[in-house]
Amino acid sequence: MMSKKDLLNNFFDGNxxxxxxxxxxxxxxxxxxxxxxxxxSESPNQEHIVEISTNDIYISPHKVDRTSLDExxxxxxxxxxxxxxxxxxxxxxxxxxxGKEYELIFGERRxxxxxxxxxxxxxxxxxxxxxxxxxxxLSENRNREDNTDYDLSRQIxxxxxxxxxxxxxxxxxxxxxxxxxxKLLCFDxxxxxxxxxxxxxxxxxASTAECISKLSTSPENINAILSISSKISSGEYxxxxxxxxxxxxxxKLERKTNTCKQYTESGRHLFTIRHDNNKNPSIHFPVDIxxxxxxxxxxxxxxxECLSGFLEDNINKICRVPQGTKKExxxxxxxx
Numbered sequence: 001m002m003s004k005k006d007l008l009n010n011f012f013d014g015n016x017x018x019x020x021x022x023x024x025x026x027x028x029x030x031x032x033x034x035x036x037x038x039x040x041s042e043s044p045n046q047e048h049i050v051e052i053s054t055n056d057i058y059i060s061p062h063k064v065d066r067t068s069l070d071e072x073x074x075x076x077x078x079x080x081x082x083x084x085x086x087x088x089x090x091x092x093x094x095x096x097x098x099g100k101e102y103e104l105i106f107g108e109r110r111x112x113x114x115x116x117x118x119x120x121x122x123x124x125x126x127x128x129x130x131x132x133x134x135x136x137x138l139s140e141n142r143n144r145e146d147n148t149d150y151d152l153s154r155q156i157x158x159x160x161x162x163x164x165x166x167x168x169x170x171x172x173x174x175x176x177x178x179x180x181x182x183k184l185l186c187f188d189x190x191x192x193x194x195x196x197x198x199x200x201x202x203x204x205x206a207s208t209a210e211c212i213s214k215l216s217t218s219p220e221n222i223n224a225i226l227s228i229s230s231k232i233s234s235g236e237y238x239x240x241x242x243x244x245x246x247x248x249x250x251x252k253l254e255r256k257t258n259t260c261k262q263y264t265e266s267g268r269h270l271f272t273i274r275h276d277n278n279k280n281p282s283i284h285f286p287v288d289i290x291x292x293x294x295x296x297x298x299x300x301x302x303x304x305e306c307l308s309g310f311l312e313d314n315i316n317k318i319c320r321v322p323q324g325t326k327k328e329x330x331x332x333x334x335x336x
Contacts, residue, residue, distance in 0.1 A: 049089050049122050054115045057092060057123070058100040059108065062134070062162055065141055065155040066108055067202065078113035086110060089122040091140075093133050105133045106140045134164050138174045149209070150201040153184035180206060189213035197226045203235030211239035215246060224249035 090107025102125065104111060114121040128136070141147045141155060156176075159165040171178050183206035190213050198204065204212075212232075215221045224246045231237040237245070260273045272284045285293070292298040 048124070050125055051120045051122050052102065054111060054119075054121050056100055057090075057102045057104055057111060057121070059104050059111075062130075062158055062164065063104065063108070063137065063155075064158045065137065065147070065151050067151055067154065069109065069112065074109060074113055075116065077109060078116040081110070081113055081119065082117050086114070086119075086122045089124050091126060091136070092123045093126050093128050095130075103133070105136055130164060131169075134159050135169065135173050138165075138170060138176065142174060142176055148202045149184060149206040150187060150204060153187040153206065153209070156181060156184055157188055183207060183210045186210040186213040191216050191222060194222060194225055194229070197229035198233045199229075200233045204232060205238060208232070208237075208239045208242065211242055215242070220250055220253065221246055 088107070088110065090110050091105040092102035093105055094101065095103040102123065105126070107121075107123070111121055126133075126136075138152075138155065138159070141152055156165075156170060159170075160167060167178075167181055170176055170181060186206070186209040187201065187204075190209060194212060194216060195201065201209075212225060216225065225232070225242065227249065228237055228242070228245055232242065262270045262272070264270060269286045270289065271286070273281050274284060275281050289298070293300055293303065
């Protein structure tokens with residue numbers, strides 16, 4: 001019975017036609033086919049798998065779909081390829097540049113893993129232009145398990161900003177909806193200070209990016225979002241929690257703005273003046289002062305007299321009532 005390694009080697013070396021660029025088989029025209037199902041096209045399995053040097057491949061500057069690579073996972077992949085071989089070929093297109101014959105379409109991790117071990121890499125060569133390769137990359141990325149909304153948004157923005165693709169092309173030919181693309185493009189609308197505060201946007205969904213961009217309309221909202229930047233970065237806070245936090249943050253800020261506490265020189269809290277929604281003030285004493293009043297250690301009558309005297313003096317000044325003139329109190333009014 002053949003070992004797993006022998007079976008895999010037999011699969012690539014026997015059942016699949018693997019050729020080198022200099023062999024006669026490599027001179028054959030590579031199969032060209034559309035990105036999507038086409039009953040008239042040949043099966044992808046009939047394409048030739050070519051083994052070439054990694055020095056002959058370059059990564060296009062327009063390929064920005066990977067913000068970072070996990071070095072540990074990349075090392076494990078390299079060991080795996082060294083042990084059992086490259087199970088899935090990369091996809092490239094012919095486009096000579098700086099002496100390199102092929103441009104990578106997708107399979108960056110496999111390419112970099114092969115580079116780590118100094119191995120040749122197995123590829124499928126497609127005779128397609130930049131426009132078609134861009135669509136192919138987006139089609140592959142939308143189904144890639146480790147792809148994030150942020151990575152996809154960067155790639156879409158790059159293709160659109162570079163004039164390679166239009167939004168309508170992406171919608172029609174990749175299966176990504178117009179609504180999804182609109183949300184993805186919101187990553188570019190997030191203020192710079194929030195992007196710097198969050199740092200890692202890979203755990204931020206397109207819906208959350210849309211929410212942040214729409215809410216970043218005032219300094220208060222931006223400060224509220226920055227106060228939870230670490231929770232957004234970790235993915236703990238999505239769009240619904242961000243909205244709730246901003247409401248809570250603004251209410252707390254408003255309460256703080258509408259509250260004035262008075263302290264003694266030694267730092268003891270004497271009283272607080274609060275303003276309600278109609279901006280009407282009210283005086284509130286802290287618990288320890290209330291206890292002193294309730295116990296009689298601070299005379300309530302003296303407090304009333306002091307407050308009454310303060311108010312009467314100021315009212316008289318405002319109303320210009322001559323000092324010593326007593327204003328007659330209506331019989332139906334009761335003093336408190």
